[in-house]
Amino acid sequence: MIEIAGVTRSYGAFKALDDTSLSIREGEFFSLLGPSGCGKTTLLRMIAGFDTPTSGSIAIDGQPMDGIAANRRPTNMVFQSYAIFPHLNVAQNVAYGLKRLRLDAGEEKRRVEEALAQVSLSGLGSRGATELSGGQRQRVALARALVMRPKVLLLDEPLSALDKKLREQMQVELRRLQQAVGITFVLVTHDQYEALAMSDRIAVMFGGRIAQVAAPKEIYQRPVNRQVADFLGGMNFVKAEIVEESGASIIVETHGFGRVKTDKPQAFVRNGKAATLGIRPERLRVLWDDATSSHQVTGKVVDRHYFGEITHLIVEVPGLEKPLSVSETNNFGADDIPVGAAIRLAYDPDALVAMAD
């Protein structure tokens, strides 16, 4: 649907986007995820046509987009600031792009109402643009873009201005809407939970480059490097040494976890013998009483953080240079484990992931 081939965008010597290639499929909910300043907006604006690549090319639906102005592209955008026209009311805002199509009045009205219904704003058509709440403005911006029936809908951090509750509600609604209309959505966000919750696939970007493109689960469980792993949530990193690398799997030797065989991550680039083994805090389980597991480590609790439904235990394990962070639900009493207690932690070897350093 969208083919981005070797796109670079330079500002002087600085490359906001560096030789980026990406292929976005038809009808998918695709997210660009990365920290502030990594070039997400730059890439989105080039898809929309507000910016042109210094080199490389972008094609939408098989059509090369070089030299095609933003107003002639089959894309529509939901701006971060929503960009609601202040001198027009809600219905006029939504009808803005339709005017050019010269539909007859009844058809135009029907499409505006349909779009307003899609975003649950029916009946608010005559409201002034300045009389709307943040969430309502966001919906108007969405309706205004959807009513054009674009091939691609581009969303630049559409939820970042909303409070937490509303944001979570809109995540669900956006996802539902995308499935209902079947349009390709490209969402820019720096919120990893948002990306994980909504997307079919995610591209994680750092410093103008794409680090990994994969489905949410894959990205979370099998990050290609420490940077990606870190950005998507807490991760325990353990120094490892590569013992054997063959085809799809890799064997590493660590102090705390011994010899581990894992799937080789995509785009694994070997850098000498050094590697990193990672495990997410919630994949370590506390072993109670005399329960045992064939995969376990023993350590001492050195700190404890209480978060209501879960507790974070910081566990020192002999042989590991850094203590492990363990996230345990509180329904078995993890919040009652005293600091200084000796505990055993079980893990699933599948939860271990080897990463390039």
Place this chain on the structure above:
Amino acid sequence: MTAAAEGSPPLRATRSRGGPLLQSEQAQGMALISPTFLYALVLLAVPILVVIAHSFWTQNYLTIDRTFTLENYRVTLTEPIYRDLLFRSLYISLVVSFVTVILAYPIAYFISFHGGSRKNLWLFLITIPFWTSYLLRVMSWKVILGYGGVLNSGLMGLGVIDEPSTAFLYNTTAVIITLTHAWAAFAILPIFVSLEKVDRTLLEAATDLGDGPIRRFLRITLPLSMPGVISALMIVMIPTVGDYVTPRLVGGKDGVMIANAIQAQFGKASNWPLGAALSVTTMVIVTAMAGITVFILRWAARRAR
């Protein structure tokens, strides 16, 4: 229940604390502005009241008869000379304000949208003509438009005309040209300010929704900069009706405006009541004209959607 009970006392406390604070803030504000405010009020209201009072009186050689009369207004509205002067003044100010705004808009637009980091330099350059006195600027137009002036010699040099033309100076056109130039900067500034306030993402949104540059300008930029256009129109229109110096210097016989007649009544003719009636009538008509212009423009802007 408990929450409400607990919630109310602090609420009341803040309210009672907020009251006097607000009052004292208001009082402070009033105290701060009152000297200036009184000064402005006195300077504005007293002369107007004096003029309005005079317009209902009669001049008897050196004394003023203070019995109420509408005679001055009858003369003002029925004497062809005053009616003509009034119409000419309104016509000139209308033309000047619209031409000025039409010329100022592209300049303001250029500075706002393409001025980049040098916006301040551009604005500074615009104020340069104001470093010299208004009189000098009007005089320089005399040099340009006059019989042996720059315009005539230029046209003769190009072979467009054989001998100097007198058509450029001492008429209505000369007044319009000079006033337009004089007021340009005053029109540029409010338009510039309102263009600066137009959120640029709105223009991107319009483009995104399919508008080319011209439609985008007509549908977004122009309506959103309308407040600036209207204030520019008013800023130029209202004072030009009563302009006195320009018609006096470059207007000749054809360019005389109502202010010249008013000046004559207060001066040589020594008929203050008639002069006052002319002034009041002009004020009322200018207010009406300004109001109607604003109304029409607002209505047009709403229609354009």
